[in-house]
Amino acid sequence: MTMEVDILELSDRSAKFVLSNTSAAFANGIRRASLADVPTIAITEVNIYNNTSVLYDEQLGLRMALIPLTSNMEDFVPKEECSCGDFCPACQVSLTLSAEGPKIVYSQDLVSSDDKVQPADPNIPIADLREGQKIVLEAIAHMGYGNKHSRWQAGVACGYKNMPKVEFSGCDLCGACVTECPVDIIKMGTESAEISQEDMLKCTLCRLCEGVCDIDAIDVKTDEHSFIFTMESDGSYNTKELILNAGNVIKNKAASLAEILSAL
Template sequence: MINVERKVESEEEEFKMEIKLLSKDKAKVRVHVKGTTAAEMNTYRRTILDKLPAMAIDTVEFLENSSALYDEMLAHRLGLVVLKTDVESYFIRENCKCKGVGCARCTLDLTLDVEGPCMVYAEQLKSKDPAVIPVHGKTLLVKLLANQKVKLIAHAILSSGNEHIKFSPGIMYYQGYPNIKIADVKSPDAIAGICPTGVFSSDHKKLVIKNKEACTLCMACVDASKGEVEVKGSETEFIVTIEPWGQLTATGMVEGLVDALHEQIDALSEEIKKLK
């Protein structure tokens, strides 16, 4: 007789993942992850890139444009403006009650009305929602000469990288955690100096690992030492970097990742039920 509870507990232990924070700043977060595989890491990477929702300008209505840029060129530049995203306040159009027509629940209007001579920046876009504004205000849109004018209404929507990469809130990338073995190195100073990320230090006699997490597996030390240093990336431990563009925070991206994975698993379960 199989003890179901023990079996579930055993499976939970088997798939238990350990995460340790290595560094965090405004640009990115780096963590050390244990107890997983490259396939699982790649699933997380693709989900962040393709499935997480973010706001971006989708269409532009030009009322006047006498600048040097064609409407299409200026619309393209506007589409790439990174917008701070409030995922709790908006719906993806396909899931909205308006059924994709466009309403205040799924679409946000930003206006621009500028006359030259001047440089026009993203921060000059006026948003109807103060929570959704350009992240990088000094993004240059167009240069206007004297008597040139741009007047437009930009329509921003919530979508994901599956539709267009401009809706992707950032990237995740990973590498195997470095396992480094040092034999009797004949030129420790040279090996320490050749490492581009400062993994090693030397007292002129011995090569010492100073910062293992800084290793990028470039193998410069392996080539230079002719095998005296051995470096290999782990297949069950990884250094993961999450780098947001600005629409969401790194924490928001991780929370969105969990939600997106649950949605995909639920959708798969429903499809499996249809086969029975």
């Protein structure tokens, strides 16, 4: 049984697709890998030299840590795995910020020591500085994984549900299910109520139509081997890269497990 992928929507920041001929375990593996196992670069340390804004130093540090950064991950290794002993361009990137009010400070005001490491969105607000207020700091970014801290979480709002299957048998065309459906996907045909394949994707599996039918003509089920998947990226990867990297994580873990088992 070969897994199939049907792309419904795809953009740089979001995707919606149907995974067919697979298991809930694999679908959940993709979800978990995109959230926790795909590496990113994120700010972990902030050296503040001057801060006369209304934000406490801690608040400023938290805002900096949650700015998604783009990068070429092949150029980096986690700090604890680097052989440099202290820090080097392979495990650490410096981003500086020097701003004076009146102005709103945005992520685009950060100056990176590595041209490939930049804020994923240039218009993330950091602080609103009034006349005479200043922020001068250096932010240090490292590579990491979402399973260690949410600052490294590349995937956001990742989830899936089973493909709905709604079957009609012996329908008396009373129309009660049409009225009851909260997403308005049930239409009345000439011989029975029906739902188009496109509208089936909108079904929330609430089963209100099933409950309102007095003659049990509606059977709401799910396809245990087909899943509607939605995913959003924080911008450190585009959505396609995030999905492919999540798949590669599962592939590499499976290969590693196979090697371990073969050595037993």
